[in-house]
Structure formats: C-alpha cells, structure tokens
Amino acid sequence: MSNYTAPVRDMLFVMNELAGLDAVGTLPGYEEARADLAEAILEEAGRFAGEVIAPLNVIGDREGSRLIDGKVVPPTGFADAYRQFVDGGWGAVASEIDHGGQGLPQLLAKPVTEMWNSANLSFALCPMLTQGALEALEHHGSDELKAVYLSKLATGEWTGTMNLTEPQAGSDLAAVRTKAVPEGDHYRISGNKIFITWGEHDMTDNIVHLVLARLPDAPEGVKGISLFVVPKYLVNADGSLGLRNDVQCVSLEHKMGIHGSPTAVLAFGEKDGAIGYLVGEPNRGLEYMFTMMNHARLGVGLEGVAISERAYQQARDYARDRVQGKAIGQRAVGAIIKHPDVRRMLMLMKSQTEAMRALAYVTAAYMDQAARHPDPVQRAYYQARVDLLTPVVKGWSTETAQEVTSLGVQVHGGMGFIEETGAAQHMRDARIITIYEGTTGIQANDLLGRKTVREEGKTLRALIEEIRADVARVAELEGEAFRQIAVGLEEALRVLEATASHLIATAANDMPLAFSGAVPYLMQLGIVCGGWQMARAACIAKARLDAGDDVAFHQAKIVSAQFYATHVLPRAQAHAHAALHGGQATLALDESAF
C-alpha cells in the first residue's frame, strides 16, 4: 500500500522560481511570505499530510461514510484527524487574519491544499467546501452573519457546504427550485438538494450550509436565485448552539470513488421550513457564487495535480520493487523500472504532473497579484490572466489526471486492477474531478465564450506573446533538449494562434460549430501552457546547473521538460486539428442516428 511523501522540493522550485514568491511577498499584507517561511510551512504540512491524513485514505475507501439512524458516521480515524487538523491551525490558511485565518497568499496556501488532496481526497473535500462557504460570507455576508459564522469557519471548528445541485438543476443552475419565504428577520427554506459533499457528519458541532434558493417573487432563470446561510443548529444570541434546524440527511449516495466523503441528499423544510439568512442582496446568489468560482475551480484543478502526484509516487515505488524479466539491453533480470516502456509511462506521469503543478501555482500567484497589487492597471491585467487560466487549470488538469491515474494502474500490471494495491482507488477517486465544480464541457464553454470570443482573444494573445519571449530565451541555450523544447513550443504557439482566430471567426456566424471545438481548444491551451512552464523550468534549471547547484534535481527538471516537449506537446496539434476541422462531423448526425 502506498505512502505519500509531499514533493516539497518541486513545490518550492515552482513557488520560488516560476510563480514568483518574491514578488508576491512585496504585496501589501503578504510581507511575511518569504522563502524560509514557505519552506517551514510546507515541511510541517507535508509531515501532517503524510503521517496523519494519508494513512486514512484506504480506510476511507473501504469503510466509506455511513448513514446510521439519521446520522452520518465518517470512516474510522477521520474525526480524530480532523480535530488535529483544526488544532494545528490548518483550517483556513489563506483566510483573513481578522477572521481567525492565517492570512497567507494563495501561492502559499495552494501547495498546502495540494498536500491534503494527495494524502486523502475524501478528507480534503471537507475543508475545501468550508473554505468556499467562508469566502462567500467574507465577500458578501452582512456584518451580523460574519460575526456569527466567520471565525468558526476560518478555524474549521464548524464546517461549510455548498448546496447548489438539485435533481433537475446540475450544470444549469437556472433550474433551481428550492424556495425561500421571508419571515421576520429570516427566511423559511424548503426543497431538496442532491450530491452535497460533507452535507452531514458528526465531526464538528455545527455545519453551515450555503444554499441557493428562490424568493416567491423572484424572476425566472439565473437572475432569480438568492444565496442563504442555513445552519444545521441555530445559533443563539450569545453564540451558543440552539435548536436543530429543519434540514435532514435523507440518504447518502453509493459512489464509484471518494467513498470516505459523504455525498448527501439533503431535505430542507420537511416540517416548518428550515431557517435561513439571506447573504447579500436578493436575486444575486449566482453572481456571488461566481465570485468564488475561480478559487473553487483552481482548487479542483489542484485535486488533479494532487491525485496525479499520489498515483505517480505509488507507480514509481512499485516499478522499483517489482522484478520482471530482462529489460532490453540488460543482462540480468531486474526491476520493471528498467523497461523502456515502463520508464515512458512513469515519465508521462511525472512530466505532466510537474507541468500541471507549475501552471496551477503560477495562476495562484496571479490571483494574489490581482487581489493585492497596488496599481489598479496591474490588478486588472492579472485578473484577466486568472479569468483565462482558471478554466484551463480546472479542465486540463482534471482530464490529464484521468490519464495519469490510469497509467498508474498500467504500471502495476495485473496488480493495478486488484483493489488491495491501491492504484485503482486513485483512478476511481479521480473520476469525479472532471465533473463537479463545472464539467469539462462547462469549463471549455467558459474559456471559449467569455474568456476568448467575447474579448476577441485579447488576453490570450498577450499570453502568447509572453510565451514567445520565453521560448526565445530557451532557443538561445545550447543542447538538443533545449532545441526540442523551443521548436516544439514555437510550432504549438503558431497553431494555437490559428485555432483561436478560427474559433473567434466561426463563433461570429455559427456558434454550435465553434463550440464543438471548445474542449479540444481547452486541452490545446492547457498542453501549451504546461509546455511553457516546463520550458521556463528548464531554462532556470540550466542556470542553476551551470552554478553547480543541486545537480540531480535540476538535471531531472531539464529531462522532464524535454520529455514533455517530445511526448506531450505534439498532442496540442491533434486537439487543434479537431478544433479547426472536426466541427462538421461532430454536428452532422441526426440524434436518431446515435
């Protein structure tokens, strides 16, 4: 069974060398975010993730969360680990200090989040959803709501949930039907929500549900949805817990993966109506959810990085131990890691994981710049980058995690298919991440529609120019690795530009045709941006190598970038081909012909 060791060396490399921790540390309020603090936090978080949370991953998978007499009982050890998590102050590292958080930049918080997710995705979902509820209240809640709920959520003493989905309202939240009827200073909420992650459990005294619902006079569609806080237990004026609110867990879903995390069907208002409190203004609920979406989507993208890292570590360790045959060119029987094809699979896992991590952390740093840069022009510039790259990090990383976790099974051979080994769990757990928090199709529509067509590719073109300047730097370096990286990336950029122009032009007169290329375009952009980060990493690694610094690590970075350029980057061309030429065949068949 696999262990997890946090990849602190690579995380620090990405944070310091690629994402610009130095620059983030100059932003107002982030002055303490220095390299030494980052290293200390990552070491400590890595220990906690590896020693406390990771060993529960397989227990969570086997036991699952269970509904017993109306109560949800998490797997053995989860409640104790959660208590330690809260006591250790890991609840909300990026939340405002005023609310009991540690006020760290996203660039420092996201690697820590990656560790929780690698260690145990089911467990990590609980603080992730809590963070989402916290952010919604931080940005949009009244002072009264903040006073009651913020510090409890920031410390993790209470957990939070996001209640969006209903049976008829999944990707299309305009179809939400849950009702909210005004009554004095509060509302009575009634309706059913499905698929609510950590919607019920006994790990904390209270659960704070954030619920999308409609007021009686609300307009139809997305413009008529409001956001409410509905606590499991009502909170008395003195802060103590009062009556149980009218919200019940009706059942738990039986799932393909993430068994440790309870996915609840919640019934609001089966009796008198659950008491809820309006967040912000009426009918602006969906807009409020959208302000948090970049964080949540980046968070799920990181789940892709995290589970890929875990699957890679497990496959690598197995490949070092498992002895099978003589590898081509070897004289003796040896470990399977000697076979060229096993190495190819491991390199596919390793290089893509590194590329995804780099793009996710760079985007986290853009978020910090967008939030805190003193110059409003710079803030707007970084926000545009965040807006463009968030659906890419979410969609591309989660799709790539499917390949990486599947390769993890393949490296194990038959044992990969056997549950005891643990490789299959990563693949099953990973399957949800392309679906929740907006499916890949939804991310791609966002990328193509709002982030590309609507602004006629402005942010994308600026990004391509920046990548070109970095490619020029790589092209100046001597050696076959750098030549392959530079040539591959230059060609990929040319094709990316052509794809974007074609889709923008097509969208002007044939929207379905353009949007049939949305996912290929998203994957193309993800692969190119990953290649960009790998190229930057190779450039920096070369300079460090020339200075004789940490030779093995920096040599491996260059090899990873070269492998990515030769094995992964060419896939961008295939996606481009689908986006440029594949629309007609996508749309041609009559529905009855499927």
Ligand SMILES: Cc1cc2nc3c(=O)[nH]c(=O)nc-3n(C[C@H](O)[C@H](O)[C@H](O)COP(=O)(O)OP(=O)(O)OC[C@H]3O[C@@H](n4cnc5c(N)ncnc54)[C@H](O)[C@@H]3O)c2cc1C
């Ligand atoms: C384990 C789990 C945990 C979850 N946790 C939560 C939670 O905590 N809170 C919560 O509110 N929800 C949660 N969800 C719900 C999740 O967010 C939805 O399942 C997801 O948004 C997709 O909605 P759907 O299942 O209704 O699929 P549908 O919307 O029916 O989609 C089906 C297919 O159609 C495609 N599709 C739909 N619309 C479009 C479109 N406009 N363009 C292109 N393709 C489209 C989709 O990409 C997908 O392939 C969870 C779900 C699961 C399974």
